[in-house]
Amino acid sequence: MKRIHIILLVFIAGTIALLIGLMDTGSTYETIAEAKAKPGKFVHVAVRLDKSKPVEYDAKKDANYLSFEAIAIDSSRESMKVVYRNGEIPNLMISERLVLKGKFVNDHFECKDVQTKCPSKYKESMKPTEKSIQTSTSANLPAGQTSTASTNLEATK
Amino acid sequence: MDYIGEHLLPGQLGHFFIVLSLVASLIAAFAYFRSAQSKNEEDATHWKKLARFAFLAEVVSVFAIFGILFYIISNHLFEYKYAWQHSSRSLEVKYLLACFWEGQEGSFLLWSVWHCVLGVILMRTSKKWEAPVMTVVSFAQFCLATMIAGIYFFGWKMGSNPFILLRDSGVLDSAPALHINGDIAQGLRQDFMLSIKDGNDLNPLLQNYWMVIHPPVLFMGFASTIVPFAFAIAGLWKKKFGEWTKPGLPWALFSAAVLGVGIMMGAMWAYESLTFGGYWAWDPVENASLVPWLVLISGIHTLLIYKNSGHSLKAAHLFFILAFGLILYSTFLTRSGILGETSVHAFTDLGMNWQLLIFLLIFVIPALILFFRRYREIPAIQKEESSSSREFWMFIGSLVFFLSAVVIIGKTSLPVFNKLFGTKLAPPEKAEFAYNQIQVFVAIIIAVLTAVTQYLKYKGTTPKYFLKKIFIPTLIAAVIATWILIVGKINYQKETVGFMAAIWIAVAGSVYTIVANAAYIWLGLKGKLKLSGGSISHFGFGMVLLGILISSSKKEVLSNNINGIPVSLDKNEDPRENLTLVKGLTVDMGKYSLTYEGDSAHPKKQLSFYKVRFKSKDGKEEFILMPNSFVNYKGNEGLMSNPDARHYWDHDVFTYITSISNPDNTKDTASFKPTSMKPGDSLFYSGGYIIFQEVKSKDSLPEELFGKTGSLHEARLKVHSKSGSIFSIEPKLAIAKGEIMALTDTLLTENLQFQLQKVNPDNSIILGVKESNTIMKYITLKAYKFPFIRLLWFGVVITAIGIIISMVRRIQLNRISGSAT
Incomplete structure (x- = not known):
């Protein structure tokens, strides 16, 4: 066998591997509406945690089951229920944005993996007053009221 | 205006040395270039003298910048944004260095410091190669100096200055309390520093000895790849194609050893102290450092081939150019924020993307142009190597390593691909x-x-x-x-x-x-x-x-949680890797039984250690692991956990906390619910039922405690939990010296508290039962076995x-x- 033949062979194998690798991406970044439209397809969705709805997690009942409501980061106000079966998500409550990896099944999003994007610590901590006001209002209002409050805001804009 | 409590001198010195370093490295690069280009010996020596002087000035500046920044951090001068952003007073001394290189600026400085050290060694050892090789190193130093310059060019910010003052950084602009009259439109109060009592601290996950030792080694690896690159460039430039391989080879080996160890120290850190559940996850940041190493190894093998057979010199040039190019590319990937969606641990974006891209292109493009222009001149042996020769198979191996690197970096570059072509592809x-x-x-x-x-x-x-x-x-x-x-x-x-x-x-x-x-x-x-x-x-x-x-x-998941849960619907969808341990209650986990025995807190930080006893069912091994967690650490709601592991010669048992009971210390709002019961009656609660058996009354009581008419009643209860366990509980009611005292009894594992509230003459009682979440302490953990x-x-x-x-x-x-x- 000539040297050039083997080198060519190695190159071909490498190219095939690269092509498989690139074609095998198999997933895309989608919005909530798109994820709902493609049930069963593994997608990446960037969302926000809906803090007006409770995060369901009780380690004594089931240490793995966690569920919360996610809303779109764009202005569509699309939302969906997310089920994550791998326990508590660190920093979920303070997250600014979440990248969910999983698929939409029946009525909810089966999330396999989450990446939390947290706000820069130092920007947050300089506004302690504003922060506490915000949390207290949203805590006092029942879930329905907060959403109407935000609708009103939208309308006045 | 002068502000109270600011120390401005270190910053001014810092600025001075940054400017000096910019100028000195540029002069060094230019003078070395002239020296390398000059035709006559005298001229070359003249330029070389100047270049050496300039480079030494650069070395002094870089070390001075390093020293001043460290001084600022270790003296808690929070008027400087870098110290305020990355450190705090409560930080242990050993982590002061860690917060030095937590930020981009500090890590660029670290890189620069290693270039200085390598540069001085090259100056002393590389003889006739000094001028061309040091031209490259000095120019790289200039590029690194621009990264921390923080100078504005026609509104375009170049670099991020580590000596910027907190009040100039924009961080305080939206904090009314620090401004005159509480109005953010006006200037800062003169005494605003009085309100800045502490810094933001080092990210708790980085408060780890690995963060102290891993970055210096990794950056030494990064920095050292420039040396074989510079030798290859010098060879192409001076048309001494084969000659550079002699001094270049030991440097390439040095780089491979240090970079390799640096990468694997990162892997060990990920394994030992972070909760990624392993040492390698093909994360873009990991890949970006691995790929240059793979190409470096290819380069070393082609150099050996050249030394022993004269083949593969062209490939060797290309590999060393690409190895350094990939270091720059990985710098671009990890620091530009482009990996934001795909990586767990990239740096935060400092808005320097264009600058980082120029840093990459300014080296790679001229190097490749030089390589292809000289391509035909690089000596090569026309006769093919035999397929029974060592060099032939070494070359195939190098090629496979190189292609593996191409495949890895191709996949890792998906976000770049998306950016270029507007696609939405995801891993x-x-x-x-x-x-x-x-x-x-x-x-x-x-x-x-x-x-x-x-x-x-x-x-x-x-x-x-x-x-x-x-x-x-x-x-x-x-x-x-x-x-x-x-x-x-x-x-x-x-x-x-x-x-x-x-x-x-x-x-x-x-x-x-x-x-x-x-x-x-x-x-x-x-x-x-x-x-x-x-x-x-x-x-x-x-x-x-x-x-x-x-x-x-x-790798085995030990904490497979199948207790009390019906067969799961779909195994793949539900990994069930979390296991909850109630304090004091032993739980089965595969070959072990686990008991959460208690916790202890760090004296200074919001760090808790959880004591978990592992006991194998065959009784042969028993040990305690103490995984720890930062709980609600400085505004980070929730947990940041560090694992603990038991090491055996052939495997590790590895565990970390994923959740704990009641981290917010919410108040116990449940109250005792009274129920009338006759002996034999039963009462349901959420986790089973309670049977009231009998009530015993004692009369011969010590008079000094109970008085003359005191009495003590003891109700005997049996609690049957759903899981089949039966517990005996005996709440008591004492009437002593006219006072009624209920002595409650608690059943921790079932979250129950009992209070005997009244005993009637007919032996019926009123029993108060409280079900509460707060009395029960529990932790949830994951455990793995790595053989x-x-x-x-x-x-x-x-x-x-x-x-x-x-x-x-x-x-x-x-x-x-x-x-x-």
């Missing part, structure tokens, strides 16, 4: 498998080549010689590999059968590498360790491969030792040949 569902399914074949080819190639001779080998030498190692390896595969039961069924078969072959291949290279030290080199650096590092590399294969394919992980760590150490032995040997050979000519 696949099984992101790690997508890498593994390709890299396992790379492992097979590399393992077999590494085992066999040393038994071939340069230029050509007779089959008889080869077969005679290789026969015994092959036989031994086959026996050991078979034994491992049979006894080890490597049944990796998470993916396809083909993948499992590939793992088996790769295991056999890595055993072959280990055995054949160990044998070669005696068979080929007669046990002369000084000469066998290559074999030793290959031996170590075989251990690395075997360690990776076994620990990954036999043969030590093989990997030992393998890394041996590989590095082997490479260093080769490096020392090459330096000695250069000295001998240098003094001979």
Whole structure:
């Protein structure tokens, strides 16, 4: 066998591997509406945690089951229920944005993996007053009221 | 206006040295360039003198910047944004260095410092290569200096200055309390520093000794790749194509050893102290540092081929150019924020994307142009190497390594691809498998080549010689590999059968590498360790491969949570890796029974340690693990956990906390609910039922405690929980000296508290029952078993030792040949 033949062979194998690798991406970044439209397809969705709805997690009942409501980061106000079966998500409550990896099944999003994007610590901590006001209002209002409050805001804009 | 409590001198000095470093490195680069270009000896020496002086000024500036910044951090001068952002008063002294390089600016400085050290060594040792090589190094220093310059050019910010004052950084702009009259439109109050009492601290996950030692080693690895690159460029530039390989080879070996150890220290950190559940996840940040190393190894092997046969010089040039280019590319990837969506641990974006991109292109494009313009002039042997020669198979190995690097960096660059073409592609569902399914074949080819190639001779080998030498190692390896595969039961069924078969072959291949290279030290080199650096590092590399294969394919989830839960709907959808432990209650977990015995807190920080006792059911082992967690640490709601592991010679038991009870200390709002009960009555609660058996009254009581008419009643209760356990509970009611006292009894595991509220003459009672979440303390954890992980760590150490032995040997050979000519 000539040297050039083997080198060519190695190159071909490498190219095939690269092509498989690139074609095998198999997933895309989608919005909530798109994820709902493609049930069963593994997608990446960037969302926000809906803090007006409770995060369901009780380690004594089931240490793995966690569920919360996610809303779109764009202005569509699309939302969906997310089920994550791998326990508590660190920093979920303070997250600014979440990248969910999983698929939409029946009525909810089966999330396999989450990446939390947290706000820069130092920007947050300089506004302690504003922060506490915000949390207290949203805590006092029942879930329905907060959403109407935000609708009103939208309308006045 | 002067502000109270600011120390401005260190910052002013810092600014001065940053400017000096910019100027000095530019002068050094220019003067070295002129020296390298000049035709007459005198002129060259003249320029070289200037260049050396300028470079030494650069070294002084960089060390001064480093020292001043460290002074600012260690003295808690929070008027500087860098100290305020990255450190705090409560931070232990050992982590002050860690917060130094937590930020981009500090890590650029670290890189720059290593360039200085390497530059001084090059100045003293590289003789006629000094001028061209140092031109490249000085220019890189100039580029790094721009990264921390923080200078505005026509509204375009160049670099991020670590000495910027907090009040100038914009951070305080939206804090009304710090402004005059509480109005953010007005200036800051003169005494605003009084309100800045503490810094933001180092990210708790980085408060770890690995963060102190891993970055310096990794950045030394990064920094050192410039040296073989600079030699290759110098060779192309001065048209001394083959000559640079002599001084270049030891430097390339040094770089490979340090970068390799640096990467694996990162892997060890991820494994030991972070909760990624492993040491390697094909995260873009990990890949970006691995890929230059792979190409560097290809470069080293092609250099050896050139030295021994005259082949592959062109490839060697290209590999060293690309290795350094990939370091710059990885810098761009990890620091530009482009990986934001795909990586867990990239730096935050500082808005320097264009600058980082220019840093990459300004080296790679001219280097490649130079390479292709000189391509035809680079000497090459026309005659093909024989396929029975060592150099031929070494070249194939280098090529496979290089292609593996191309495949990895191609996949990692998905976000860049998306940015360029506006696509929305994302990594696949099984992101790690997508890498593994390709890299396992790379492992097979590399393992077999590494085992066999040393038994071939340069230029050509007779089959008889080869077969005679290789026969015994092959036989031994086959026996050991078979034994491992049979006894080890490597049944990796998470993916396809083909993948499992590939793992088996790769295991056999890595055993072959280990055995054949160990044998070669005696068979080929007669046990002369000084000469066998290559074999030793290959031996170590075989251990690395075997360690990776076994620990990954036999990783076990110990905390498989199947207690009390009906068969799960779909195993794949529900990993059930979290297990809840109630304090004091022993829970089954595979071959262990676990008890959460209690917790203790760090004296200074919001850090808690959880004591978990592991006891094997056969009674043979018993140990305590203390995983810890930062709880609600400085505004980070929730947990940040660090694992703990029990190390055995052949496996690790590894655990970390994922959740704890009641981290917010919410108040106990439940109250006792009274119920009238007659003996024999039962009462349901959420977790089962309670039977009231009888009430006993005692009368002969000590008078000094109870008075004359005191009484004590004791209700006997049985609690039947759903899980089948039965508990006895005895709440008491005492009437002493006219006072009624209920002595409650608590059943922690069932979250119940009992209070005997009244005892009637007919022996019926009123029982108060409280069900509450707050009395029960529990933790949720994950636990894994990693077999043969030590093989990997030992393998890394041996590989590095082997490479260093080769490096020392090459330096000695250069000295001998240098003094001979």
